[in-house]
Amino acid sequence: MALELNRRGFLTAATLSATAAATTASAFAIESLPAQAAGWPKSALWRLPPHSGAIAWTVDDGKSYDTVSKYIDFIEQSGIRLTFFVTTKYSSWLKVQPRLQPLVNSGQVQLGNHTMNHPNLTKLSAAQVQSELGGCQKFIHDHFGVESRPYFRPPYGYLNETVIKAAADIGYSKPVLWLGSLGDSTPISEPALLKLANTWMTEDRILIGHANQPTVTHLYAQLLKILQKRHLKTVTIKDVFG
Ligand SMILES: [Zn+2]
Structure with a gap:
C-alpha cells in the first residue's frame, strides 16, 4: 500500500510542478519525470490525447x-x-454480475484486467505474470463474455521490462496507468476526496479511483456536478484507444 501512496504522491507533485511551470500537457513527457517513473514504458497509456473534451x-x-x-x-x-x-x-x-452484465454489453462499462491477486508484478517471473493476467482474463471472459485484452492495469502502477514483455506475449500490450487519483485505495475523508476530485477531474485525464472504501459512494452527486460544470464527457479506455 505504501508503494501506491508513494506513486500517487509523486504523480501529484510532478503534475502540479508541470502546471506551475505552465508546461502544456502534451510537452509533459515521461522522460522528464523523476527517477520513480523510469519504469514507465512509452507504450503505457496514462492520459488521453489532447483536447479530447473527456475524462476516462x-x-x-x-x-x-x-x-x-x-x-x-x-x-x-x-x-x-x-x-x-x-x-x-x-x-x-x-x-454484481447480473446487474453489471447489461452495462458491459452496451459498452457503457469496460472491464479491464487488474490481475487475480493484486501482486506487485515486478517481483514475479514472466510465467507468474502471465498466470496472474491469464487468470483474470479467463474470469472476465467466463463470467461476462468479453475480451479484456489488450488493456491491463499493473497493481500499484509498477512495471518493468519483464512485466511488459510477459504481458504483451499473451496479448496485454497496453498497460493503463493514470494521471490523477481520488486517493481512495485506503480510507479517506469526504473533504479530502472532494479536494482531489476538484484537482484531477479535468480534460484528458485518466483518473484512478477504487471500489474499496465507502467514501466515494456519498459523493456521487458532487462528482457528477464537477463533470457537468467542466463540460467533461466520460469515456472508457476502449472508447478512446479502440
Ligand atoms: Zn489495485
Whole structure:
C-alpha cells in the first residue's frame, strides 16, 4: 500500500510542478519525470490525447461489495461511461454480475484486467505474470463474455521490462496507468476526496479511483456536478484507444 501512496504522491507533485511551470500537457513527457517513473514504458497509456473534451474515469480492485454495487447504481442513474479494472480475488464481481452484465454489453462499462491477486508484478517471473493476467482474463471472459485484452492495469502502477514483455506475449500490450487519483485505495475523508476530485477531474485525464472504501459512494452527486460544470464527457479506455 505504501508503494501506491508513494506513486500517487509523486504523480501529484510532478503534475502540479508541470502546471506551475505552465508546461502544456502534451510537452509533459515521461522522460522528464523523476527517477520513480523510469519504469514507465512509452507504450503505457496514462492520459488521453489532447483536447479530447473527456475524462476516462477508471475504478480498480473491488474490495467492497457495497461500493461496487453503489458504483453500478451511479453508472445506471447518471449514464456515465467508466472502466472497471477487476481484481478477481474479490467476490464483489461475481455478486454484481447480473446487474453489471447489461452495462458491459452496451459498452457503457469496460472491464479491464487488474490481475487475480493484486501482486506487485515486478517481483514475479514472466510465467507468474502471465498466470496472474491469464487468470483474470479467463474470469472476465467466463463470467461476462468479453475480451479484456489488450488493456491491463499493473497493481500499484509498477512495471518493468519483464512485466511488459510477459504481458504483451499473451496479448496485454497496453498497460493503463493514470494521471490523477481520488486517493481512495485506503480510507479517506469526504473533504479530502472532494479536494482531489476538484484537482484531477479535468480534460484528458485518466483518473484512478477504487471500489474499496465507502467514501466515494456519498459523493456521487458532487462528482457528477464537477463533470457537468467542466463540460467533461466520460469515456472508457476502449472508447478512446479502440
Ligand atoms: Zn489495485
